[in-house]
Amino acid sequence: MSKQVAEVGTLFLHGGDGEYAVVVRRDGERLLHGRLDLKETDAGPRPGRFRIKDGDDEIPRRPEQFVEMARRASRIRISEQTPRAGREEIEAMLAGYQLDAKQVRTCRVCAGKGRYSPLTSETAIKADDEYICPDCAKRELEREANYRGLRSGARGRLEELLLEVGDLERVANLLSGQLDPDLTKFDEISATTDEIDLVSTRDLDVHGELKSRLQAFDELLPVQSLAVRNGLLEGRDQLVVSATATGKTLVGELAGIDRALKGEGKMLFLVPLVALANQKHEDFEADYGDVLDVTIRVGASRIRDDGNRFDPDADVIVGTYEGIDHALRTGKDLGDIGSVVIDEVHTLGEEERGHRLDGLVSRLKHYCETAGSDTQWVYLSATVGNAPELAGQLDAQLIEFEERPVPIERHVTFADGSEKVDIENKLVRRAFDAKSSKGYRGQTIVFTNSRRRCHEISRRLDYESAPYHAGLDYGQRKRVERQFGEQELAAVVTTAALAAGVDFPASQVIFDSLAMGIEWLNVQEFEQMLGRAGRPDYHDQGTVYLLVDPDGTYHNSMEMSEDEVAFKLLKGEMEPVITGYDETAAIEETLANITVAGRKAKRLNDRMVGEVPTKHALGKLIEYEFIDGFEPTPLGRAITEHFLEPSEAFFMLDAIRSGESPDEIVAGIELRDEDR
Template identity: 25%
Template sequence: MKIDELPLDPNIINFLKSQGYTELYPPQEDAIKAGVLDGKNILVSAPTASGKTLIAILAIIQHIKKHKTKIVYLSPLKALAAEKFSEFKKLETAKLDRKIKVTISTGDFDSDDTLKNSDILILTNEKMDSLMRFSPSWIDDIGLVISDEIHLVGDEGRGPTLEMILTRFKLGLAGNKSQIIALSATITNYDELAEWLECKPVESKWRPVPLSEAVYDDFTVKNQERESYKINFDSVGLPSIGLGIDSVKNGGQSLLFAMTRPSSVKLAMDSGKYIEKKLGSKELAELGKISKKILSNNEQTELIKKLASVVKQGVAFHHAGLNQNCREIIETEFRNGKIKLLSATPTLAAGVNLPARRVVISSILRYNSKFGGNSPISVLEYKQLCGRAGRPQYDKEGESIIIAKQIPQDDLLEHYVDGEPEPIESKITEPSSLRIHLLSLVVTSPTITEDRIYKFFSQTLGGMQVEDETIELNLENAKSFLQDEKFIVNKEGGYIATKFGQMVSRLYIDPMTARDFRNAIEYDVSKGRKHTFGFLHLITNCNEFFPKFELRNKDEERADVVIENNKQTKIKHIEMQDCTRSLLAMDLWINEGTEIDLSDQLNIESGDIHRMVETANWLVYSLRELSRLLGRADLISELDALRQRIRYGIKEELIDLVKIKGIGRVRARRLYKNNIKTRQDLATTSVNQLAAIDKIGMAVANSIKSQLRVR
């Protein structure tokens, strides 16, 4: 079907053409036939790059034409949300029946007015869930919900949150008779998910670029048709590197999946010298500029130096230890074709869209914390990895190759290439999930009865998949915990949340964590002294803290020293075995340890500490609010100071200085060394004196002075 044939206004047709759309892909045409333009609920299960985004755009345009209600696009990850925001922002320029505003919200402190006054909201699942707990009036004005990557409803960590959101919309507990559009990768039980959401299923295995799935063993590649060909690596060591170089040599790009951070770095380092030889002088000059950009924009840890070094050779690595700035540079330059070979951990496959002609899976083993060792990846995860093969408009065919190690080639072909992805299974009936989400249900549905609680959870995906007796038992256990710990009370046959329960739900923390925080505040935190290290220990030990790194043998002596140095600010006795490397990292960070210090001393990288800071800030804020509720106003100023120290990575003496915009940890320390210790000192120091200080300069000095005048 041509775009011209769609029953849309000519202005919209012209807009779609201006965005490069001329003809519908088969899954898009199937979605039209299923009623996506007629307000029908649909679930689309189709491979990566098969056109699911256009299905969402068409639904949005039609909804805006017919209705005045809001549209919400749900994404599992901030990076994906940002990607979709840039795409949907273009709709503001389309000639629609009314002027629209597109907004993204993935953080904790967005203005409710901004969301209220927007037409299209791009939200992470967690942000949507958090908003539902506050019940702003505009939530009832949502008429279209688009849920991307819905197969992640089976994810152990984030799946239950998405399941709660969609169940609320389905039952009309949120939204205005909302149309639901669910977009998914290829999954086995798509019909079951469609039944749960009362959607019409649209299933397709069509891809814009055909995919060859194969297994390599002993210089032979065998594909799904059991066709084989020999491959020569020109004396390159590892097969994964040889296969990657072979694709680049033939004009393609390669994406190498490694199962650990160190192996992803090593693959890139070992590939660089081979890729560099295949590049021209102009390409190498461009890569040199990108390398310098990486070095100039970041602290030069060993990891950053390695990244900058391999980028000069047309190669890069990508994992969660890199900060967002580095990851975005790598993603952009890989898309632009300047980086030819990228080695990455599997988290990339669940994130931004970075296709390559050839995907090489260097190992099918991955560390599993449940088993305390390596275990094979699932077929579903394998299909996610190989789905990155094939760049639309560039490649006639994409190719995915598993490297056989110890497992026979034919066995891997049979299990992974021929295999069907495992069915998506709900995790909402797990005890920890029920504890969290039962509380949120009671908070948003005051006086809800036991019967209504059971009916709600029976309408979840878990309610379809799990035995009734199991749901009833787990609900009873969760309810007993929440009552015993005073989160909820039974009042006249219905349940209501206590003030403590309401606050915990809106702070978005696990009731188990909240209980531990409350016990510490009420029984362990004494008056009249500071508890900085004790608070850090409390938050880094809770379930929500992420990322959490365990102590290595060589960290034990350091842990003993840190505990001894902080004995005056502990909450209670701490042994070395009670510590994590994350606790040591946070202590080093707020005492102005640099990213180089963290990397060299604790093997914790820039991306890790940035996520720790974000998590710690939220958890300390939660401690602050619970302290206020529990009558411990004496703790608020200390917790406020700790949040500032965590946010900026500073000692307490610099807090007053960083309140000025443009002054961070480095400039604040420079000022302090020049005997400028407070905002009052800044006010009495001349512009020229400020500008003469290293890292300040005239522009920053003028900015500081203008802010002080406003105050």
């Protein structure tokens, strides 16, 4: 005891009704925790029983030892949470020994557990009708987070908010979907305007028909001006990287439509999705159908290609990657190609589709070279993390423009699947009830992960809304687009898979899910989707809400939970576009290149963005009897025309030889896909 007394720093007292907790601290560490009872004497209150806590035990000490300890203390503090009568009793007891004490604001929870935690205006956290210390508030929040299954990334965010706002209840309410904007707001992406010397549309050296259509605008937008000033109209190949809604599409049109009108070759405008191809086809038909023949090629038929709607002699061909690739693999004559626009070129980095786009570009370049076409290539993307490297691999000039036309606020709140729709309803109502300074109501895009969920959410929203996904027919989608454009709908609910094709002038984007099907979104996909919030001609700012299901997943194969993914996406850097090749991808693309280019296949492989193990792939193609020399066998040709992987082909062959029906074969393929 003497050693402890010699080292006394702060003596702290807390309690009431004659019994008080005693804490001794020095240099931030607790040296002693005990209990003191006071007794009434003729001279006033004096120490009665004194016990020192040792684990769960209490060791009795003489009352005089408390007095000796108090005299050696550098300071004595009494908690304000001690009742007034108790404080007066302690002060009277200490005065009997000519000792002074000061009352301090402390954490009641800590004091009750033998901890001395003084509070200041900066450290006090409001909890119900009292204030507690940050450590106790964090423990309370931790208990609530554990109950909700919240993971590490979200916990860190909540702790930041707790220290920032100093109110435990307000922060804990986020876990049940509260929409306190001061707390849900994660950050704001400021509007940025680069100083660009804009190009006057009157000064453009383009065909008169195109120029007349551009006269509605006095000047090109910044990214368009950059492209023109850097040789777009002189035939320079370009990789254009710029945020959503900054006018990238017109860059491709300026090059391709101009060439088509001047008789310098047709334009191919290629996109990853059928829905997007349909939309672009209608846009081109409406804008240029009176002066150019416009057709579409969407490659839906791996089984039968009757060529309906597709006119290979048209001036403008809008197609999916697969649709044009199928034409190449089957030897279709696409005529003289003056320009190729590859939209969403960051698809090169996708695991499933990246190698196919890589192969398509190489095969299409071979076709153009063989046909003697002087083809210009324009690649478009909103999201590329390694733009200079990718531009070099594509042998294109980089046009990178980082302007964001309106600011975007990003918000996060937490809710499980059953709570999310109620929150979405509030957000949709709030947005639609407000108007921007430009006179437009706020409208919302809700992104979710399944078609069924699209319909469920849309049915439960109070204001007019509509589902929008690839399962709707063309007419249904166009009706939704028209209604949204005319502000008849407060919201559209769409799948993440259609993010690239959704072109609605929305002020607000809500993420009902951070998954695309059963896969988590990556940073590129997430950035592209949130970029749909806010249009410069309609809105003053964009708003994005992530509704995060704590500990939520959408398939048992998902290793992370939705709250972990949310903060990874919010804090994530744009990922580089890298095309990877495993054995299956290398075999598929090498076989397709042999089918299209024969002995020149190695050259096609060598100039692809990804590194293709050509020698190994050739060995496997020979082993599988997919090629004979540098020609595909009938089996190899069937496989490449129908975009089959080798394992799929062998499965189908075995099933056919076993006498299985077509329905059984299809069911077997579906089961294989699910297992994978």
